[in-house]
Amino acid sequence: MRYLYVLAGITLLLLPSFALAGDNTPTPPPATMVTTNKLGPERIGNLPPVPVPPSNPQTSQKILLGKQLYFDTRLSKDNTISCASCHSPSMGWSDAGPTSSGINKQLGGRRSPPVSNSAYNPLQFWDGRAPSLEEQAKGPIQNPIEMGNTHLVMLRTVQDIPGYADEFKHAFGESNLTIDQVADAIAAFERTVVTTDSPFDRYVKGDISALTSQEKKGLEIFNGKGHCTTCHWGGNLSDGRFHNLGAPQTGPLKEDNGRYDVTKDPQDQGKFKTPTIRDVALRAPYLHSGSDKTLEDVVEFYNKGGGKGVSSLDPMMVPLGLSKSEVKALVAFMTRAMTSLNPEVANVKPIPPSDLPK
Ligand code: HEC
Numbered sequence: 590m591r592y593l594y595v596l597a598g599i600t601l602l603l604l605p606s607f608a609l610a611g612d613n614t615p616t617p618p619p620a621t622m623v624t625t626n627k628l629g630p631e632r633i634g635n636l637p638p639v640p641v642p643p644s645n646p647q648t649s650q651k652i653l654l655g656k657q658l659y660f661d662t663r664l665s666k667d668n669t670i671s672c673a674s675c676h677s678p679s680m681g682w683s684d685a686g687p688t689s690s691g692i693n694k695q696l697g698g699r700r701s702p703p704v705s706n707s708a709y710n711p712l713q714f715w716d717g718r719a720p721s722l723e724e725q726a727k728g729p730i731q732n733p734i735e736m737g738n739t740h741l742v743m744l745r746t747v748q749d750i751p752g753y754a755d756e757f758k759h760a761f762g763e764s765n766l767t768i769d770q771v772a773d774a775i776a777a778f779e780r781t782v783v784t785t786d787s788p789f790d791r792y793v794k795g796d797i798s799a800l801t802s803q804e805k806k807g808l809e810i811f812n813g814k815g816h817c818t819t820c821h822w823g824g825n826l827s828d829g830r831f832h833n834l835g836a837p838q839t840g841p842l843k844e845d846n847g848r849y850d851v852t853k854d855p856q857d858q859g860k861f862k863t864p865t866i867r868d869v870a871l872r873a874p875y876l877h878s879g880s881d882k883t884l885e886d887v888v889e890f891y892n893k894g895g896g897k898g899v900s901s902l903d904p905m906m907v908p909l910g911l912s913k914s915e916v917k918a919l920v921a922f923m924t925r926a927m928t929s930l931n932p933e934v935a936n937v938k939p940i941p942p943s944d945l946p947k
């Protein structure tokens with residue numbers, strides 16, 4: 590394992606430009622921002638423009654409609670649960686956890702990941718089983734322990750609300766309401782839930798006073814001694830890949846195979862998708878089953894080398910030797926420095942759904 594230590598220590602101090610892979614409008618960064626440990630394109634910085642699939646172009650009508658649907662409890666079987674119940678703007682687009690509860694207070698087995706910046710995930714869900722936001726959005730509506738409905742009944746309910754019928758016509762120009770339209774509209778809204786303005790983002794753009802000295806130290810550890818950017822890299826601070834950290838399993842599921850359930854590849858046993866670090870302080874508790882209450886707990890977990898007694902532990906999970914003050918610095922970096930300041934995303938309010946009441 591020695592090479593990990595050696596390579597992760599290399600920080601290139603003076604590169605001519607800083608940009609995410611594929612971004613051709615480089616912004617000169619503070620010199621310490623560029624990092625590589627040669628295990629991949631480990632760079633962190635501002636988010637690139639949100640990727641939009643050609644099959645579902647962004648339009649203002651679709652986004653507005655998607656926002657209404659996102660906050661509308663009438664999509665659930667008993668009119669009690671909306672997407673926002675488990676992905677609330679006031680809880681970092683997640684919920685209070687540790688795992689989510691749906692209709693009839695049924696408890697699910699996994700923690701609600703944030704909807705904010707989910708547009709940047711190459712695959713959706715902790716195990717990556719949905720290839721797009723569109724496909725993802727169809728799941729919860731008919732998941733028996735989430736919204737508990739059927740697509741057919743949900744479509745009938747929505748169609749019977751005159752305001753919605755008009756808005757669907759506006760957005761899609763057809764009179765036949767389909768599950769694909771519902772999913773397209775919700776996904777279009779989700780692609781607007783992007784947090785682009787954290788102190789870290791300002792720092793990357795050249796405002797060196799945007800971070801405190803402790804947060805700068807935390808950033809340095811994140812990039813260096815902590816090896817965090819090996820997996821948490823790119824504008825969204827996630828490689829979009831799957832790793833087994835040996836995170837303890839808590840909650841109603843006794844065992845969670847993670848990515849293995851999708852691929853059936855024994856090497857994927859216990860692997861989960863790397864979450865973004867953006868706005869992470871707003872959405873405790875942490876990890877796929879909400880097993881860690883605080884960011885400090887998460888850092889201490891890494892500091893000890895991840896989970897114990899796990900056969901297929903990721904090779905990056907080795908004790909880090911971080912001191913108490915280094916742990917604090919890392920937590921400080923992930924707390925204020927990574928929390929978005931853009932109010933239109935942080936404080937988005939549900940707009941009245943069409944034609945209240947139900
Ligand atoms: C009962 C709680 C609940 C409801 C309701 C719910 N979700 Fe989720 N959502 C979750 C949980 C839990 C996961 C993770 C499940 C997994 O990985 O297996 C998730 C995953 C996601 C993801 C994937 C994010 C990522 O990083 O992989 C997106 C996007 C999402 N939900 C959007 C929605 C939308 C849109 C709706 C409404 C149509 C919705 N959710 C309704 C709890 C909920």
Ligand code: HEC
Pocket residue numbers: 811815816817818819820821831832833834835836861862863864865869874875876877878884887888891903905906919923
């Ligand atoms: C080998 C890849 C890898 C490395 C290295 C890594 N992470 Fe992670 N990180 C992940 C994965 C995968 C998860 C989710 C694991 C799970 O839930 O089982 C995660 C989860 C987290 C979470 C919880 C986020 C949430 O929304 O629940 C935080 C915080 C975090 N990592 C911070 C760090 C820090 C700080 C470091 C460096 C000390 C680091 N990570 C190093 C892959 C990695």
